[in-house]
Amino acid sequence: MNGKTIFGLQVASLVLIWVLVILIGIWVVNLLRLSYELPDVPSATFGISIIAVPVFVTIAGILTYVFIGLQKGKEKE
Amino acid sequence: MFDATVTSGAEFKDAALLRPIEETSRNFYYVVAGLSLVVLIAAVMFVRQVWFGLGVTGMNQPVTWGFYIVNFVFFIGISHAGTLISAILRLSKAEWRRPITRMAEVITAIVLAIGGLHPIIDLGRPDRVLNVFTSGRLQSPLLWDVVSISAYFTASTVYLYVPLIPDIAILRDRGTKPEWLYAFLSWGWQGTPHQHKVLERAINILMVMVIPIAISVHTVISYIFSMTLQPGWHSTIFGPYFVVGAIFSGIAALLIVMIVFRRLFHFEAYLKEIHFAYLGNLLLVMSLLWFYFTFSEYLTGFFGHEPFEMKVFWYKFTGPYAPYFWVMVSCNFLIPLSLLTFKKRNIIPKVLTASIAVVIGMWLERLIIVVPTLANTHLPSPVGIYIPSLVEWSLFLGGVAAFALGFAFFSKFFPLISIWEIQEGRERSVADVTERLQQYLPTESGGNVEVLSV
Amino acid sequence: MSRWGMVIDLDKCTGCGACITACKEENNVPYVSPDEAAQGRALSWMTIVTEIVGEYPNVRAKYIPRLCMHCDDPPCTKVCPVRATYVSDEGIVAQIYPRCIGCRYCMAACPYTVKVFNWYEPEWTEGMERVHNPDVSLRPRGVVEKCTFCHHRLQKAREKVRMEGREFVDGEYNTACAEVCPTKSIVFGDLADQNSQVSHLARSTRAFRLLDDLGTEPKVYYLTEGEKHV
Numbered sequence: 001m002n003g004k005t006i007f008g009l010q011v012a013s014l015v016l017i018w019v020l021v022i023l024i025g026i027w028v029v030n031l032l033r034l035s036y037e038l039p040d041v042p043s044a045t046f047g048i049s050i051i052a053v054p055v056f057v058t059i060a061g062i063l064t065y066v067f068i069g070l071q072k073g074k075e076k077e
Numbered sequence: 078m079f080d081a082t083v084t085s086g087a088e089f090k091d092a093a094l095l096r097p098i099e100e101t102s103r104n105f106y107y108v109v110a111g112l113s114l115v116v117l118i119a120a121v122m123f124v125r126q127v128w129f130g131l132g133v134t135g136m137n138q139p140v141t142w143g144f145y146i147v148n149f150v151f152f153i154g155i156s157h158a159g160t161l162i163s164a165i166l167r168l169s170k171a172e173w174r175r176p177i178t179r180m181a182e183v184i185t186a187i188v189l190a191i192g193g194l195h196p197i198i199d200l201g202r203p204d205r206v207l208n209v210f211t212s213g214r215l216q217s218p219l220l221w222d223v224v225s226i227s228a229y230f231t232a233s234t235v236y237l238y239v240p241l242i243p244d245i246a247i248l249r250d251r252g253t254k255p256e257w258l259y260a261f262l263s264w265g266w267q268g269t270p271h272q273h274k275v276l277e278r279a280i281n282i283l284m285v286m287v288i289p290i291a292i293s294v295h296t297v298i299s300y301i302f303s304m305t306l307q308p309g310w311h312s313t314i315f316g317p318y319f320v321v322g323a324i325f326s327g328i329a330a331l332l333i334v335m336i337v338f339r340r341l342f343h344f345e346a347y348l349k350e351i352h353f354a355y356l357g358n359l360l361l362v363m364s365l366l367w368f369y370f371t372f373s374e375y376l377t378g379f380f381g382h383e384p385f386e387m388k389v390f391w392y393k394f395t396g397p398y399a400p401y402f403w404v405m406v407s408c409n410f411l412i413p414l415s416l417l418t419f420k421k422r423n424i425i426p427k428v429l430t431a432s433i434a435v436v437i438g439m440w441l442e443r444l445i446i447v448v449p450t451l452a453n454t455h456l457p458s459p460v461g462i463y464i465p466s467l468v469e470w471s472l473f474l475g476g477v478a479a480f481a482l483g484f485a486f487f488s489k490f491f492p493l494i495s496i497w498e499i500q501e502g503r504e505r506s507v508a509d510v511t512e513r514l515q516q517y518l519p520t521e522s523g524g525n526v527e528v529l530s531v
Numbered sequence: 532m533s534r535w536g537m538v539i540d541l542d543k544c545t546g547c548g549a550c551i552t553a554c555k556e557e558n559n560v561p562y563v564s565p566d567e568a569a570q571g572r573a574l575s576w577m578t579i580v581t582e583i584v585g586e587y588p589n590v591r592a593k594y595i596p597r598l599c600m601h602c603d604d605p606p607c608t609k610v611c612p613v614r615a616t617y618v619s620d621e622g623i624v625a626q627i628y629p630r631c632i633g634c635r636y637c638m639a640a641c642p643y644t645v646k647v648f649n650w651y652e653p654e655w656t657e658g659m660e661r662v663h664n665p666d667v668s669l670r671p672r673g674v675v676e677k678c679t680f681c682h683h684r685l686q687k688a689r690e691k692v693r694m695e696g697r698e699f700v701d702g703e704y705n706t707a708c709a710e711v712c713p714t715k716s717i718v719f720g721d722l723a724d725q726n727s728q729v730s731h732l733a734r735s736t737r738a739f740r741l742l743d744d745l746g747t748e749p750k751v752y753y754l755t756e757g758e759k760h761v
Contacts, residue, residue, distance in 0.1 A: 003260075006257065007265075009261050010261060010264055010265075015260075018094075022147065025436055027210050027213075028215070028224075030176065030210075030217075031213050031215050031220075034212065034214075038212065038614075040614070041141060041216045045216060048181075049215065052228065053394070054442075055176075055228045055290065059235055060284075061280055062235065062283060063235055064277075065275070066239055066242075066263055066264070066275060066276065066279045068277060069271070069274075069275030070242075070265050070266055070276075071264075071265055072275075073270075073272035073275060074265050074268055074272075075267055080696055129651060129652075129672075130649065130651040130652060130672035130673055131633070131648070131650050132567070132572065132672075135590070136650075137570050137571030137650075138571045138573070138644070138647060139571070141569070141635040141637075141648060142639055144605055157677075182751055196634070199635075200632050200633050200634055200673070200697060201632065201634070201635065201649070201672070201673030201675075202632050202633045202674060203632075205630070206632060208615075208630055208632055209613055212613050212614055213612060213613055214613065214614050216609065216638070217612040218636075219612040219636055220608065220612050224614075301636070304609075304610065304746050305606060305639060305640040306606055306640070306642050306747075307639070307640070307642065370631055375586070413621070451639060455641055455642045455643065456597060456644055457581075457582070459569075461665055462571075525713060
């Protein structure tokens, strides 16, 4: 496997992680919408959503920061 | 900054840490085969359960939760070892953490995956688990759990992976097979100063972030019980109680893992007696804390003497669950106290015995929390006895085997002790610690400040 | 808006158990083998709690029919992760069988222990499937079920009432247990209707509710036994 494929896989894995985080975000928003429509204690759902989603986004952000940082910090060959 | 590219030759002092990856003994295959068999049997049992229904377990009316929920709480509890200990020790700049953090983080990742599966194993309709996504209710403590455990699993996996990168790079540079895997996972690590800075910053953010997430996990698991109105469960102390219990069982599990791999892979040079002494002290402290919370919980119930609360109380103290209860108290308090208070000699056997006792005791504690309350309902119920079935035992053993199997696989591909952090310790720590010490000590006006030789 | 509730007169209840049987037949509740029943897997939406009071020779038995209390603030609906149990607008705590994932959290949370679980695929003895009530859906294994105040009868009665363009008459929608009780100790009706029999009885000085202090606001009232009861 040459360097280009490896790099492509690495970027793909990072994209996958963001896809996961976005899916989680969509799920939480769906549950939030349901709780408003029914209604079924929307305040609780909102409170949990506002904490949960940023946690996942931050983790994905840290991973992205590490990846970009590592690529930038490479010595020129 | 140091250069971590010395990965071979006489200068590479830590070749011993790579031996488990580069050499595979026959025993390894036997162990993996055996563990895989246990996991396979558990899987077959689960299929049987899905086919026939939960009737194949020992659960009944009113004891509708049994081994699966007990093991769920137990496994997730152990997860607190890893990331929490690793994060707290890193945060407090404890230098003795260096050979421990990797194993701790691995425990968390594996055990969260196993524990996270247990609620699904417990479902009457696991085929409908996706209903949680289409019509879930974040208002339910069970969903708080789903969110919390997912967040912790994600955070701890990242917290395991990021500090693993330099070690993966070492393996890549040594040409360890499979080469593409290490090239892929190392994310282009070369050990340049800029990369070190990026890594350190990321680890610093993560280690702070991971602590509240970890605490939230077991707090939220305790809420599953404490948010109901049932006697023995509806207690305000449950949040902190469960967190303390989780850290307690986690440290014990970590100690067992450390001792096992120290023996198996001959890590004696890295995991020295002082590491076990320090962790043993932590275990003792947690044992005292656990006792404090337990005493508080039961004294409050007893003093108030509410009828429903007392039914559950006597069931545990003198009734059918008395044997389990008193064994639990011995395992969690008496044995650790007696073994760990004076442990100058024979540290490792003492610590190992205490840890095994604590793991057993904490499992019993989960059992004692779940079943007695269910068996002693507000309104009279005909039965109220729970005898776990073969299916439940198989899945329990399968969970434990899966844990060991996960470790076996990890040890084959990645070093169990963080090589670059050991190297960093050798090269930087003395200077770092001396500098810190000089900050703590009083400043001398005019006189010489002696540089302490450590 | 109606509020469906029930009053059970413990003075009249003889503990005969006809309500249990009627409920089982009306709602297609599965049978279990004697072994399973001994293990505590019997499925019964209505049970009778027998309390022995006093010591010999002043012993007597109290029979308290126990069914879902259809609480106004139910602990079970709060904890369901998928909203498979919920409180309807008219106060009936309902189950959505196709949605239930069988986590049994609602069972653990109910302080009255009135929810039951299908531990196996439901079974009936030979021939009994032919007398299934066509108005009530059959449940698969792995879901939770409980008393529904026979709300299939509510749906039928409501259709009839709508077709005839009038209001409900007290007693028109009646549960199976109330209908079959030989001493008429179970009375069912609309608590929001001030003139209904169930409202009158619920306002009686003898009326009490089980586990009242938990704050669940159950809608099943009991009338204590009178002074002359020996």
